């Protein structure tokens with residue numbers, strides 16, 4: 032391996048899950064040069080999934096979710112300072128404090144932030160929250176602990192649903208307003224969204240679908256007091272959580288000439304960023320929620336994922352490729368996986384459920400609230416979602432990786448297929464939803480069937 036790739040200056044922008052895992056992998060792969068990690072949050076890398084679960088339930092405080100470090104990264108951690116620009120010719124990252132950092136190779140791992148309420152004045156009312164950072168989670172958890180009369184959650188995607196679930200578990204009244212027809216419909220399609228709606232209502236959530244929130248109201252002292260809905264109704268509440276999905280942190284790349292836009296920074300399967308003309312760069316890499324990358328199993332569509340597992344897997348591939356010459360580089364081919372816990376249910380997903388035209392309930396039933404739903408697109412398996420049945424997920428992952436025919440063959444004895452009747456997957460147009468999708472397909476439709484062979488080593 033050429034010595035120069037193991038040496039030199041690497042800068043990582045984004046000091047969270049992808050940034051940390053990349054820094055660790057660079058050292059594991061033998062990188063001996065200088066490593067700088069820039070993060071605009073003041074905290075060392077921490078985990079976000081507990082923020083909408085254990086932290087809101089009061090079972091952990093927001094400052095206890097630090098990510099474990101797998102090894103010493105021997106890095107210069109520049110925390111609390113944002114990157115404000117990238118000069119790809121001079122190969123420098125500009126920082127908000129006026130400094131600029133030279134690099135030989137750069138990793139962009141700036142993730143996403145919560146989509147804010149569109150009216151800034153209303154968004155600034157005391158009692159209105161978004162949930163992405165540990166500081167935001169800490170503030171919200173404090174309000175929930177104080178026992179508000181009612182919480183209004185705007186958006187019934189994964190984050191909004193988990194917040195509603197935590198509120199109910201704490202005995203707090205909650206109203207959920209969602210523009211789409213049901214919770215989670217943008218991520219999981221029609222069948223499971225019906226179960227999600229039942230779970231909300233059975234747990235006492237005042238679920239309002241097919242409505243939008245038009246105005247957030249405050250008292251004369253700037254405190255949130257409630258909201259007006261598009262159906263003419265009004266919700267009185269003390270706390271409002273805006274859960275409208277995520278915005279990619281790409282503004283700092285506006286003058287960089289990279290293919291950076293609202294759906295993220297486009298890169299190839301080796302995590303190398305594209306420039307605005309679609310030419311792949313060889314010194315700028317991308318990983319995690321901010322990336323947008325092609326996947327052969329999903330018709331080479333560019334995927335934008337907001338998945339913990341993807342951030343880890345892609346960061347490891349990016350780091351490997353940053354210190355490896357061409358022939359030794361690896362593709363990022365991990366099959367997307369995701370989990371959520373809400374209303375006592377454990378929901379796990381593998382593949383891309385929105386990349387589907389039909390589904391089949393392969394195991395269990397909606398009535399039992401324990402089931403596996405398999406998703407197919409043009410006659411092959413593309414995803415599966417289990418509810419309290421996670422043990423089967425590896426089996427379905429294998430079906431996805433091998434482009435198995437859909438509906439899947441009637442299972443072996445331990446995997447009895449509950450039904451072989453396929454029904455439309457009923458994935459709505461994301462523009463009709465309050466919650467942004469955690470998976471976005473942003474490319475052309477597929478016309479080929481492919482099997483992925485995972486390279487070893």
Ligand SMILES: Cc1cc2nc3c(=O)[nH]c(=O)nc-3n(C[C@H](O)[C@H](O)[C@H](O)COP(=O)(O)OP(=O)(O)OC[C@H]3O[C@@H](n4cnc5c(N)ncnc54)[C@H](O)[C@@H]3O)c2cc1C
Nearest residue numbers: 045047048049071079080114141142143319320337338339
């Ligand atoms: C409340 C919540 C619950 C979640 N639950 C789950 C779950 O159950 N399952 C699951 O699979 N996933 C879940 N996720 C998603 C998961 O946490 C993300 O996929 C993961 O955090 C992505 O990591 P990342 O490093 O790519 O991006 P991020 O974690 O978003 O980190 C990016 C970092 O870069 C920083 N940054 C941004 N711009 C700049 C700049 N210009 N200069 C310097 N720094 C910058 C950001 O402030 C941030 O610290 C959840 C997310 C949230 C918010």
